[in-house]
Amino acid sequence: MKFCPKCGGPMVPVKKGENKIILKCQRCGYEMPAPKEIIERYRAVHKTKKEEKIISTKVIAKVEKSAVSKEDIEQAKEEYYELVLDQIGEYGD
Numbered sequence: 001m002k003f004c005p006k007c008g009g010p011m012v013p014v015k016k017g018e019n020k021i022i023l024k025c026q027r028c029g030y031e032m033p034a035p036k037e038i039i040e041r042y043r044a045v046h047k048t049k050k051e052e053k054i055i056s057t058k059v060i061a062k063v064e065k066s067a068v069s070k071e072d073i074e075q076a077k078e079e080y081y082e083l084v085l086d087q088i089g090e091y092g093d
């Protein structure tokens with residue numbers, strides 16, 4: 001943990017622009033270039049979180065899709081048979 005040279009507050013890594021990561025004081029807003037090891041750690045943490053989120057979203061989406069589609073197919077089958085039976089009945093008369 002780095003501390004602000006102006007007020008002694010905690011300096012936290014924040015993303016600035018597309019790819020730049022700086023240290024910013026949470027108390028007074030003082031900014032300084034982040035050391036290389038903090039940039040690398042910040043990127044590693046954020047990359048891992050992003051990948052975990054994508055994986056869990058995919059799994060949830062897969063589970064929801066299979067659960068819904070099975071019922072949808074059964075529902076569609078019932079509706080289809082009813083429609084066919086109705087038509088047969090009409091022609092039968």
Ligand SMILES: [Zn+2]
Nearest residue numbers: 004007025028
């Ligand atoms: Zn400060």
